[in-house]
Amino acid sequence: MRVLISGASVAGPVLAFWLVRHGASVTVVEQAPSLRMGGQLVDLRGKASHEILKRAGLTEAVRAASEAAEGLSLVGRDGRRQATVRSSEFGGNGPVAEIEILRGNLSEVFYEQTREDVEYVFGDRIAGLDDREDGVHVTFERGPARVFDAVVGADGLHSGVRRLLFGDEKPLRHxxxxxxxxxxxxxxxxxxxxxxxxxxxxxxxxxxxxxxxxxxxxxxxxxxxxxxxxxxxxxxxxxxxxxxxxxxxxxxxxxxxxxxxxxxxxxxxSQVLLPSWSKGRIGLVGDAGYCASPLSGHGTTMALVGAYVLAGELARADGDVAAGFRAYETRLRPWIEQIQRFAEGNGVSMAPKTGLGIFARRAALRLVELLPKVNLPRAGTGRLSDGFQLPDYERKTP
The missing domain is CATH 3.30.9.30 (D-Amino Acid Oxidase; Chain A, domain 2)
Structure with missing residues (x-):
């Protein structure tokens, strides 16, 4: 199967990694002139994301590229720490995750694992998509037109593939x-x-x-x-x-x-809310299809899990790309929607609107300090992080 992926941030290289494992021929096109390093600090949360790294054999590589994550303190105007929480107190799924890594460093781990088997095209982007009987005909801004069996938009919140696929619909919820x-x-x-x-x-x-x-x-x-x-x-x-x-x-x-x-x-x-994540043999993964916003604390986890599931369902579909996209959405959407609902109210903890809200957040964190042995991870982010049962897709070879 010939698959074109738009975007080489996180979801794109992860999807490429698993598609190659299933025997696909993969091309990744990225508008930037090279792999974008640095970027914001992102989290990997929950059993599913850790299991994906384990199955990929990349747990140690990701941990080696990650940043030390000891804990977090709320401070006052004078810099004095008013409340503190350590990453261990929420089992790695609290305000500070067990694995925190710069977005570009995570991309690089999967890029280095796929660069010999995947065609990476930098400095170009998809300009047109036409899903015909013999495949998806793709025109590019710079390169020559080509035909693929499937096209996946992994190009983020402002996805160009999503715009080509669904027109001028306004899927963003601020x-x-x-x-x-x-x-x-x-x-x-x-x-x-x-x-x-x-x-x-x-x-x-x-x-x-x-x-x-x-x-x-x-x-x-x-x-x-x-x-x-x-x-x-x-x-x-x-x-x-x-x-x-x-x-x-x-x-x-x-x-x-x-x-x-x-x-x-x-x-x-903002969140991306779509009635469907695909149309025919063209689909979306990660923020392009179902961004929950950084307020969810799960954006990179969703990209990692989504890419793994999409690759597995496309492989299981055995050539019926549209069916593979539908199966991927059916399996993943309930969990994604839970995370999106959680994020809607999580802005209260990021930037409380009132002094009373700031006081309440500080009091809640102090409670964790006073009662460190209380099992809090099952509530809120902890339950969400572990709320998806990862399928075990049988590996396919060319």
Missing amino acids: LDMYLSFWTAKNHLGLKGWTEVYSEPGRTVLMRAIRDNTAVMAAAAFVSPAFQYDYRDLGALKTVVRSRLAGMGWEADRLLAQMDDAGDFYFDSA
Whole structure:
């Protein structure tokens, strides 16, 4: 089976890895000129994602590329820690996950495992799709037209494949929050640690990365939806500065470093809600099909699991690509929708809207400190993380 994947972030290379295991011939097209390194810190949660790494034989490689994740503290304006939680206290599925890794580093692990068997085409993108009887005819912005048996959009929240597939439908649900990330200096000397400071409706945090030589700075603010060009980085930095103006703690020092950060990111906390994830022999995986927003804490986990299940169901379908896409959606959608519902209310903990909300979050975290042996992982994120039973697809060879 000839499969074209659009996007080489996380879902794309993971899907390519498992499709090759099942005997497919895979091409990945990526608009960026090369693999995009760095990026925000992402989590791998739950038994399913850990089992996928184990079956892939990549557990040690991913752990070696991950960042130390010891815990998190809420701090006051003066920097004093007011409440603390360690990753072990939630079984690796709490505010700090057991495995936290820079998005680009995770992509690189799967890219390196597939680069000899997968055709990677950088600096190009899909311009047109035509699903005909003999296959999906694909035109590219730069390269020559080609025909594939299946096409998968793994190209994120602003998916071009989704737009070509479903037209001008508006599948995004805004969750009244915007998020930004960038790399900054670790001037506080944090070691495997995250510190979070909030004022009503806005939050800024620092997370030690790269062997504690730098931090991932992050900002979140509550806001109704507004129009912006997600590619105009200068304008977006102005937005972040204006929304965080006057904040206490280390906000000013972090904001001052945005212009020097080569990995600045800004976007809405939005979900992708579609009645179907595929049409014929064209489908979607990860954020392109069912983004739950970063507020879910499960975006990368969903991409990893989704890619694994899609590859397995396409293999089981034995050439009936449309049936494989339908089986993948039937198996995965109930779990995905649970995560999306959870994310809708999780913004309250990321950037509480009121002083009372900030106080309540701090009190809840202090409760964890006082009662460290209480089995909390089964509630909230822990139950969601372990809520999907991973199928065991029989390996197929060419």
